[in-house]
Amino acid sequence: MSKKIPLLIDTDPGVDDALALLMAFADERHEVIGLTVAAGNVGLEYTVRNALKLCEVAGREDVPVFAGTPDPLVYPAEDAAHVHGRDGFGDVDLPHAACQVQAEHAALAILRLSHEYAGELLLVALGPLTNIALALKLDPTLPQRVKRFLVMGGAINGHGNITPVAEFNIAFDPEAAHIVFTSFPHIEVADWEATIAHGMLHRSVETWLAADSDKARFYELISRKTRLWSEDSRGEHWYAADALAMAWALQPDGATQLEQRPLSIELTGARTRGATVVDWNRQTGAPDNTTLLVGYDQARFEAQVQRALGA
Ligand code: BDR
Ligand code: CA
Secondary structure, eight states, X not given: OOOOEEEEEEEOOOHHXXXXXXXXXXXXXXXXXEEEEOOSSSOHHHHHHHHHHHXXXXXXXXXXXXXXXXXXXXXXXXXXXXXHOTTSSTTOOOOOOSSOXXXXXXXXXXXXXXXXXXXXXXXXXXXOSHXXXXXXXXXXXXXXXXXXXXXXXXXXXXXXXXXXXXXHHHHHOHHHHHHHHHHSSOEEEEOHHHHHHTOEEHHHHHHXXXXXXXXXXXXXXXXXXXXXXXXXXXXXXXXXXXXXHHHHHHOGGGXXXXXXXXXXXXXXXXXXXXXXXXXXXXXXXXXXXXXXXXXEXXXXXXXXXXXXXXX
């Protein structure tokens, strides 16, 4: 078998992060070389605890987990505990994992691993971009060593989920997002609107979660609260943003529609802070710094989810 693609995931688990991580661990073509953990869905203490737990459930305690920065770079932000539970994993009182977080800071780990896997690294960001922005400030040459960088974030036509125009990961730390989107020459973006276009039927997800596997049982438990919330507030489809982003990261040829455009982050608008402004008509003359996911093969996405759950 050919050499595996090294995959570094920056994440804030989070129920949909957890599904994305299970997908990454289940993929034979990729080797997860570390999890760098951001604050976001809930506070850093919980997101680190959840990342460790996920490694344990996946039987991958060998994967190092690095804690990042507990706050956004400049302004405080509200978490998403109303979606993911106060502890980020559905408030089901899970015992803590036995494995421990590494001493190295996430931003330093990103830089070190970018040297170790220079020219090969696939970097996937599933949370606010605080750690990656810090890494860029410490070493602006980081993008030269990253082969592919994919971000779950933004709302490319301005249909946000946390404000009318902004998506959570970008809105949580817009300054970090600005640093990241002005430093990397090219970023692949799986936004909230792509998430909405690729919902999974709750009834199907429930069938997969009934599978006789430890991963399915674990995921049924931690996602129960958020799935109920989702069904109440958003209807018959479940939207797993980070899982869709990971599907594209792992199987890029599953994309059915992609667009390339300049994208910038709004920092100051009284109603639009945190928006991802896409220059659809290329009026600014800025280079196309993003590839935007518009369509992904739904069957292929769902097959990856099922496989990750052992269903
Ligand atoms: C994103 O925000 C978080 O709540 C999810 O984990 C996902 O990364 C969706 O807007
Ligand atoms: Ca996330």
